[in-house]
Amino acid sequence: MEKVFRNYEVLDVNAAVREHYRKMRQNQTVDYVQKMHKKYLTFDKPMLLWEAMSHLNSLIDVSDPDLDLPNVQHLIQSAEAIRADGRPDWMQLVGLIHDLGKVMFLWGADEDGTSQAEQWGMVGDVFVVGCALPDSCVYPEFNALNPDMQNDRYNTSIGIYEQGCGMDNLLLAWGHDEYLFQVLSNHQNNTLPEEAMAMIRYHSFYPWHTGGSYSELLNDKDQKYLEWIRDFNRYDLYTKSNKTYDLEEIKDYYLPIAEKYLGSGPIFW
Numbered sequence: 520m521e522k523v524f525r526n527y528e529v530l531d532v533n534a535a536v537r538e539h540y541r542k543m544r545q546n547q548t549v550d551y552v553q554k555m556h557k558k559y560l561t562f563d564k565p566m567l568l569w570e571a572m573s574h575l576n577s578l579i580d581v582s583d584p585d586l587d588l589p590n591v592q593h594l595i596q597s598a599e600a601i602r603a604d605g606r607p608d609w610m611q612l613v614g615l616i617h618d619l620g621k622v623m624f625l626w627g628a629d630e631d632g633t634s635q636a637e638q639w640g641m642v643g644d645v646f647v648v649g650c651a652l653p654d655s656c657v658y659p660e661f662n663a664l665n666p667d668m669q670n671d672r673y674n675t676s677i678g679i680y681e682q683g684c685g686m687d688n689l690l691l692a693w694g695h696d697e698y699l700f701q702v703l704s705n706h707q708n709n710t711l712p713e714e715a716m717a718m719i720r721y722h723s724f725y726p727w728h729t730g731g732s733y734s735e736l737l738n739d740k741d742q743k744y745l746e747w748i749r750d751f752n753r754y755d756l757y758t759k760s761n762k763t764y765d766l767e768e769i770k771d772y773y774l775p776i777a778e779k780y781l782g783s784g785p786i787f788w
């Protein structure tokens with residue numbers, strides 16, 4: 520039987536996934552996201568890329584109904600699929616590092632949802648805060664639990680934004696995508712192309728890239744983003760399998776690509 524991905528109906532995986540999304544919807548507000556930016560975007564913790572990769576050996580993403588392997592395996596599987604398709608080296612690197620923002624759990628906290636035990640501020644499909652939650656969110660029945668939906672500034676389709684302001688001006692739910700994007704934006708030796716940075720920043724933004732929501736807030740540039748992210752998303756989604764790799768064994772191939780685009784020194788987290 521062909522494997523069905525992102526099926527949230529199967530029972531027990533899914534009590535945990537459902538609970539994750541309930542907490543995420545309940546806690547991710549404008550106020551919370553602003554606090555997390557302040558708290559986590561300090562860029563004062565140096566760590567080599569490969570060391571960060573190895574830490575994802577001990578993290579399993581609770582929001583992913585398709586995968587119960589350490590996250591680093593998902594990263595390698597994505598990269599290897601992009602490589603097998605003969606796609607550019609920078610895109611292979613994006614496959615390898617796109618979820619690396621999850622290292623946040625090393626300095627995370629249960630109350631922020633950024634720990635091994637509480638991941639609602641770190642993983643899962645993201646949405647825009649500061650405007651109405653669309654029905655295209657997974658488990659839309661939880662939208663009403665978000666306290667911002669009681670606030671008239673935040674509960675309209677435009678909310679705090681301007682029509683057509685573009686995705687780069689939206690505040691998204693806090694998580695590993697935005698974290699890695701900001702860390703790499705701050706990284707002096709970063710020469711990754713614009714496409715790569717967009718794939719990193721928006722790959723979990725399902726209500727937009729798959730749900731088609733937020734059209735009033737988008738601009739022309741976002742159409743280009745959509746093509747890039749859909750291209751990348753196939754590798755994020757359909758490469759999940761039980762085949763496992765050893766991080767050391769793929770290092771000879773990927774480390775030179777990482778150094779080409781990110782230098783060989785530490786990244787400041």
Ligand SMILES: [Fe+2]
Pocket residue numbers: 617618695722723
């Ligand atoms: Fe991700």
Ligand SMILES: [Fe+2]
Pocket residue numbers: 593617618755
């Ligand atoms: Fe991923």
